[in-house]
Every structure is written in C-alpha cells, then in structure tokens.
Amino acid sequence: MMLALEMYRSLPRHLAGKAIGARAPGILSGYAAPLRLVTLDRPSAERPGWARLRTRLCGVCGSDLGALSGRTSLYFSPLVSLPFVPGHEVVADLLDDCDDLPAGTRVVIDPILTCAARGIDPCDACASGATNLCARVTVGDVSAGLQTGFCSDTGGGWGEILTAHRSQLHPVPDGYADEQAILIEPMACAVHTALHSGIRENDRVLISGAGLVGLLATLAIRTLTGAGEITVVAKHAHQRDHALALGATEVVEPKEALRRLRRVTGAFLVEPEYGTSYLLGGVDVAVDAVGRKRSLETALQATRAGGRVVLAGMPDSVDLSAAWFRELEVIGTYASAQREAGADGRSAFDLATELVRGDAMSALAKTIATYPLHRWREALDHAHGAGRLGTVKVAFDPRSR
Numbered sequence: 001m002m003l004a005l006e007m008y009r010s011l012p013r014h015l016a017g018k019a020i021g022a023r024a025p026g027i028l029s030g031y032a033a034p035l036r037l038v039t040l041d042r043p044s045a046e047r048p049g050w051a052r053l054r055t056r057l058c059g060v061c062g063s064d065l066g067a068l069s070g071r072t073s074l075y076f077s078p079l080v081s082l083p084f085v086p087g088h089e090v091v092a093d094l095l096d097d098c099d100d101l102p103a104g105t106r107v108v109i110d111p112i113l114t115c116a117a118r119g120i121d122p123c124d125a126c127a128s129g130a131t132n133l134c135a136r137v138t139v140g141d142v143s144a145g146l147q148t149g150f151c152s153d154t155g156g157g158w159g160e161i162l163t164a165h166r167s168q169l170h171p172v173p174d175g176y177a178d179e180q181a182i183l184i185e186p187m188a189c190a191v192h193t194a195l196h197s198g199i200r201e202n203d204r205v206l207i208s209g210a211g212l213v214g215l216l217a218t219l220a221i222r223t224l225t226g227a228g229e230i231t232v233v234a235k236h237a238h239q240r241d242h243a244l245a246l247g248a249t250e251v252v253e254p255k256e257a258l259r260r261l262r263r264v265t266g267a268f269l270v271e272p273e274y275g276t277s278y279l280l281g282g283v284d285v286a287v288d289a290v291g292r293k294r295s296l297e298t299a300l301q302a303t304r305a306g307g308r309v310v311l312a313g314m315p316d317s318v319d320l321s322a323a324w325f326r327e328l329e330v331i332g333t334y335a336s337a338q339r340e341a342g343a344d345g346r347s348a349f350d351l352a353t354e355l356v357r358g359d360a361m362s363a364l365a366k367t368i369a370t371y372p373l374h375r376w377r378e379a380l381d382h383a384h385g386a387g388r389l390g391t392v393k394v395a396f397d398p399r400s401r
C-alpha cells in the first residue's frame with residue numbers, strides 16, 4: 001500500500017465559475033476540492049518496458065491547479081481518466097531495472113504517454129519524433145491520459161510510487177539537487193517554446209508573465225534563439241530579479257507594459273473609450289507565459305501586424321480581435337518533443353538538463369517550497385499565491401511525514 005493524493009471527480013463548472021469569479025480563498029483546498037489523501041494499492045509495472053519509481057519530489061504545475069479548480073477547458077475531459085494521482089514534474093528513483101537503466105537510477109520523466117508507452121504502433125507524430133503531438137493518447141495498453149498525472153493507471157508524482165515507460169525516463173546526472181532536477185521538465189517545455197516560436201535574428205520579444213513558465217522561457221529564448229531585446233512583464237519584485245538574471249533586457253509591470261513598448265518600438269498607443277488599450281506596431285513575437293485572459297490580451301495587444309503570438313500557457317478564452325485585424329500568427333507550444341526541430345539532434349530534456357545548472361537557475365531552485373502529502377491544503381494555497389508569496393514552485397515530498 002502507499003499514500004497518494006487522488007483527484008476523484010471533476011469540479012462542477014458552476015462551482016468553479018463562482019469560486020474563481022469571487023477569487024475565493026480556499027477554492028483549491030476547501031470543501032469543494034476534488035482531491036483527497038488516500039491509501040492505494042501500489043501501481044504495478046507488468047507491461048513490457050514499464051517500471052516502478054519512488055517519488056523524491058514532484059512539482060505543482062499551473063495545469064494541475066487548473067484541473068483542481070475546474071478552470072481547465074472541457075476540451076480536455078476525454079483526455080484524462082478518473083480517478084488519477086496528479087503530478088508530472090517528477091524526480092524519482094527507479095525501483096525496478098528498466099531496459100538499460102538499473103534500479104536505483106535517479107530520473108526525471110517526460111510525462112507524455114506516447115504510442116511507445118501505450119504499446120501500439122507509432123502514429124505519424126510519434127514516428128517523426130514530435131511525441132508531444134501524439135494522436136493516440138486515449139487508446140492502447142493504458143487508460144486515457146494525455147500525460148502521466150492525468151491517467152488512472154500510471155499513478156503520478158503526488159503519490160509515493162508511480163510507474164513510467166522507458167521512453168519517458170531521463171537519468172539525472174550527479175551533482176544536481178532534487179530541487180534543480182524537478183525544473184528539468186518545465187525547462188524542456190521552455191526549450192520547446194523557444195525552438196518552436198520562430199524567433200529570428202534580433203527580433204524584439206515580449207514575455208507576458210514571469211511565473212516559472214515565463215522565467216524559463218526567458219532563459220531558453222535568450223540561449224537558444226537570436227532574439228534581440230526581451231521585455232518581460234512581471235507583477236512581483238522577486239520575479240524581476242530572476243528575469244534579469246535569466247536574460248531579460250528589461251522588466252516592466254503589467255500596467256506600464258504597453259506604454260513602455262510603445263516608446264521602444266515607435267508604435268502608436270490606441271485607447272478605446274471602453275475596453276483595453278493596444279498598440280499599432282509593437283514587438284515581433286510575444287509569448288503568453290500564463291494563459292490567463294489578461295496575460296494573453298497583453299501579448300495580442302503589443303504585437304506588430306504580421307507578428308507572432310505564442311501560447312505557452314494553457315489558454316483561457318480571450319478577445320481575438322487583434323489576431324484578425326493585425327493578421328497575427330497565433331501558435332501553441334505544448335510540452336516538448338523527443339526530437340526537437342532545431343536542436344541538432346538533442347532532445348528537449350538533454351538541453352533542459354544543461355540549462356538548469358547555471359547560477360541563476362540554482363538561485364531559482366532555492367526558492368522552491370516543499371510539503372509532505374498530508375499538508376496538501378496548505379501546499380495548494382501556497383502554489384495558488386506563489387508569485388505573491390515569493391516562490392516560483394511548490395513541490396510535494398512524499399517521503400517526508
């Protein structure tokens with residue numbers, strides 16, 4: 001048997017709407033929370049290529065909070081299987097030998113449950129290495145689940161034991177703290193965003209939001225693309241320091257973002273009598289690193305005609321007038337691919353493992369707050385207010401009591 005947090009039902013949409021609308025504290029941890037601490041049978045790893053892992057640390061991701069608060073679009077409901085143990089930002093020890101990896105190896109996981117993990121012939125996306133675009137996330141040997149942490153069969157990192165397929169495992173080199181290692185999966189997503197964003201030499205880039213997604217995107221874009229000036233929109237002072245250390249040219253508060261970008265790009269600022277302001281002219285590429293209405297609208301409103309807006313956070317509904325009127329290219333970037341175009345044959349996880357070792361990333365890793373599973377209510381409240389509370393990541397440590 002083992003301890004785990006289990007998401008056992010979907011939060012009714014009307015409840016979610018009410019609570020989010022009122023910004024009620026405790027939405028994630030109160031009476032309506034669809035999560036509970038339970039004792040479960042350990043997941044078994046009888047399928048070929050699968051192994052059991054013991055969780056060392058597992059992060060709380062924005063997509064986890066979205067699922068728990070009912071904010072996630074109904075679009076995703078057929079792509080999960082309830083009940084499930086959440087958690088896909090995992091660093092863990094292998095309990096079984098798994099092909100070439102011996103038991104005891106410390107690993108991080110690529111959470112995508114691809115055709116290989118499902119024991120079926122590869123779809124076109126998987127065959128080309130674009131595993132994040134796998135078309136078969138609902139079929140095969142394991143239940144529906146776009147990722148580990150959304151699937152009822154695999155377990156997740158918010159439990160003591162989970163299972164994973166060899167195709168998901170990436171050994172962690174010696175010399176990495178667990179707190180650095182759990183940043184490798186989100187960093188791999190940022191690597192994918194950078195390589196997929198189409199940023200050209202000297203493009204002016206806006207990153208809308210300076211939570212973990214925005215900060216890691218800043219580092220990945222600065223390191224892996226020829227971006228010119230990078231402006232980061234940050235709400236909180238501690239985010240400003242991290243963003244500058246990770247490669248931002250300048251950091252602005254949300255309310256000053258458009259005026260600042262108007263000045264530096266020579267754009268016109270248009271102010272409708274009702275509604276929010278926007279630029280005619282603006283940045284070449286804007287990355288929405290949050291996925292909320294406000295952050296995405298800032299990205300749309302600050303991008304020049306014919307420019308590009310990159311959705312790096314799971315998006316809310318938003319006013320798309322600018323995309324139509326300014327002929328913006330809007331592209332999504334989801335998770336990371338086993339073969340990244342433009343990565344010289346290296347995987348996003350290999351690049352991410354290199355990128356998380358710098359001083360600025362070590363400083364970021366030191367702000368991670370960890371909780372035992374039984375303190376999940378506090379942990380989720382902390383994660384919900386992380387930016388305000390000076391943290392970039394909240395994580396569970398299922399080994400601590």
Ligand SMILES: [Zn+2]
Pocket residue numbers: 114115116122123124125126127133134135136
């Ligand atoms: Zn596939």
